[in-house]
Ligand SMILES: [Fe+2]
């Protein structure tokens with residue numbers, strides 16, 4: 001999931017008696033699946049939590065372009081290059097849809113951008129891992145976009161209208177992302193022994209970071225109850241992680257690749273795979289800023305923002321000049 | 331904040347003779363760039379054949395608190411729907 005460990009604002013779920021009349025009416029709407037729209041009344045904590053969540057999601061789409069963008073010029077064929085370019089361009093679009101949804105809550109684009117650039121807001125931990133070779137690009141589409149879809153499909157039903165509409169649009173585009181990734185890694189898994197080895201190596205390195213995308217284990221994620229009552233979180237982290245594992249294992253088997261977890265096995269009684277949790281100390285370390293690429297990623301975003309300043313200012317100055325000339329001519 | 335590009339609302343008309351529909355918004359310095367950006371952000375998969383852009387500050391919207399007075403009156407006017415009227419079978423399609 002692209003929004004991990006979102007701290008829910010407020011003091012937790014209130015009972016109906018504790019709620020003000022306004023809060024009760026608000027919760028009734030959510031319970032009846034009536035969307036909350038930007039001009040509707042909403043609790044301050046709902047607004048604050050959503051800005052964090054949508055913002056982190058948007059930042060993930062934008063920073064997520066970096067590990068893949070790294071391979072556009074080195075894609076093995078022109079077709080793969082065109083596909084990857086289209087995929088990365090989609091991710092830019094996803095970031096923009098989500099920033100606009102966040103802006104309807106009263107935060108400006110510059111404010112939210114600056115919060116990413118100075119580290120006050122986070123993006124998904126997964127993008128702090130490197131893409132070392134072409135097999136990684138296949139694995140990213142297959143696993144990372146696959147995990148993102150798991151989280152985004154239920155969020156189409158989220159209570160905040162603009163967020164829900166952005167998720168619907170995004171989900172329409174995501175399936176292509178996962179399929180192109182699976183197709184790319186399949187080519188390698190079915191290729192020469194060296195290529196297959198690269199595919200296996202990519203899976204080995206990206207498996208646990210992908211599982212981390214769903215956030216900490218339910219027993220350690222303290223703030224979910226309120227977010228679930230508000231329907232801005234639909235499933236628990238562990239539910240989604242399990243669903244992802246169940247879906248992905250047969251896909252790896254088809255490729256003849258081995259999930260790097262010796263304890264992974266089908267549990268007949270549960271009807272799910274048992275699997276090993278990721279190393280949570282690594283996860284917290286990456287979130288804190290100590291992953292292999294944290295510094296590079298933020299430096300790249302800051303450089304892009306600073307290098308683009310003269311373009312943003314120049315175009316705006318031009319637009320103002322043109323508008324003034326038009327007024328003068330009238 | 332000082333030099334943020336204004337926000338534009340984007341409307342796209344699809345292939346099949348439908349009217350322009352609101353699809354989202356984006357930032358751009360002027361209308362020309364808003365159309366160019368809208369083409370990249372909102373029509374990557376043949377979603378449209380025509381784009382309208384309107385600066386968001388020019389849009390006036392009804393207020394959520396007016397919902398009752400504005401829309402409830404139509405709820406009781408069931409005769410505005412064709413199914414309100416019984417037409418004898420003998421009359422044929424109508
Ligand atoms: Fe995306």
Ligand SMILES: [Fe+2]
Nearest residue numbers: 091145174177
């Ligand atoms: Fe994607």
